[in-house]
Amino acid sequence: MTGDHAELHELLQRAGLEKAGPVSDARPSRAAWRPVIAASTEPTLTVPDDRPDLVAELNRQWHRLAVERGVIDGDGEFLIHVGDQGCTCWTRVRLAEQWDLAGLLGPGPGQPEFVTMSPDGESVLGVTCEEYEVWFVAVAPFTDWLESAARARPAESPAGREAGWDIILRRKTAPARLRGAWREGLARNPSASPSVLRRLLDVGPEGQFSAGLNRRELPDDMREPVHKLALLDPEAPAELVERLSRDADASIRRSALGHERLSVAALIRLLDDPSGSVRDAAAVDPRLPAHVLTTRLRDLTTAHSAAANPALPEAVMHHLLDVTEIDSGSARAALE
Incomplete structure (x- = not known):
């Protein structure tokens, strides 16, 4: 395991994510980032970054949207890519009993920068920090979005x-x-x-x-x-x-x-x-x-x-x- 992969694995563990097996036939992680950070993107949900319960609220909203939009599959598994970690690959994971994505997967607590995708590649949910707000961007079916964007x-x-x-x-x-x-x-x-x-x-x-x-x-x-x-x-x-x-x-x-x-x-x-x-x-x-x-x-x-x-x-x-x-x-x- 390379240094970057080892550091990422340790970070995901601390965030309460358990490795769930290999990733195969997935589109590049950057493809999933495209609708999340595009200049023309309209967020699915925004959360002001001055909330006193910011981290808890971000975790709650991510989980709600991930379930509603089919990012988490029937086995409780999904793919995740964390920004600025030196690794372009997806990791297939499931949530542990205790988890905290918004507090750990970013430059600081309440500053999440990650994208998640369903194992079948059809649902994407990204979380990113914009000025004064945290944005959630959900896209499904993702293959349709890629084709229409092109x-x-x-x-x-x-x-x-x-x-x-x-x-x-x-x-x-x-x-x-x-x-x-x-x-x-x-x-x-x-x-x-x-x-x-x-x-x-x-x-x-x-x-x-x-x-x-x-x-x-x-x-x-x-x-x-x-x-x-x-x-x-x-x-x-x-x-x-x-x-x-x-x-x-x-x-x-x-x-x-x-x-x-x-x-x-x-x-x-x-x-x-x-x-x-x-x-x-x-x-x-x-x-x-x-x-x-x-x-x-x-x-x-x-x-x-x-x-x-x-x-x-x-x-x-x-x-x-x-x-x-x-x-x-x-x-x-x-x-x-």
């Missing part, structure tokens, strides 16, 4: 795309792992300007040099070509490209990503592909809508690939670096 991509106007970045630009702090993921992604972002790259030359807030800079020529030749030629005929019809994007062979699905006729709906669908190489290739496609990229920037498991997307405006890149510097300064001040 198909509902509107023609994004320039104004709408610019407004979509607000959810990131408003951010003033972020967990340490998320900050590190942003810096690594920006280091290999092909559209990062010289001013962005020069800032990355400074040692990061965790005392680590961005490894992605080792593969770049600095400062004269700061751009590294990364978009590869597609394996498909550029004149291939859109129907063929769509069909190949669903091929059983991951290498063929990945080749479809390089084709200009691949629909954005298919591109969004491939963000949740079973193959990690396909997911990473989809994440850096500059055609991804801003609201999709902002969701991925807020998710620890995808922040590095989202930060590498060349569609990130330079203002957003600088803001991500501002946040890492703000948090680093706060950490240093606390130690002094």
Whole structure:
């Protein structure tokens, strides 16, 4: 058991969760996070964070919704993923006699950051902290949501795309792992300007040099070509490209990503592909809508690939670096 897995296992035990067996054929945890942290999300339930009985109320509401929405199955089992724990995998669990999710599964008591899913993958219930409130977001059937989210991509106007970045630009702090993921992604972002790259030359807030800079020529030749030629005929019809994007062979699905006729709906669908190489290739496609990229920037498991997307405006890149510097300064001040 790796260090991250051991720490997670110990945390879940303290929260009153018992391991219930292996997880098989589950969608990536980041897919379940998407409707929970999307900019357009409307919460199923909100709880003010100034309640004197906050932790107890959050636990009560989570359990009520988990039962009502079918997240907890007939055997009392469900899947859980805890934010900022360095592990992208689900854990299959059941509740012990005494449990406390809202008090332990987050940066502090009453600050829960986790998502739960039914073992069959059809019901999702996420809990996250927003300004002055804790949000519960329930989604079912989840497979229908994924399909409709991919198909509902509107023609994004320039104004709408610019407004979509607000959810990131408003951010003033972020967990340490998320900050590190942003810096690594920006280091290999092909559209990062010289001013962005020069800032990355400074040692990061965790005392680590961005490894992605080792593969770049600095400062004269700061751009590294990364978009590869597609394996498909550029004149291939859109129907063929769509069909190949669903091929059983991951290498063929990945080749479809390089084709200009691949629909954005298919591109969004491939963000949740079973193959990690396909997911990473989809994440850096500059055609991804801003609201999709902002969701991925807020998710620890995808922040590095989202930060590498060349569609990130330079203002957003600088803001991500501002946040890492703000948090680093706060950490240093606390130690002094």
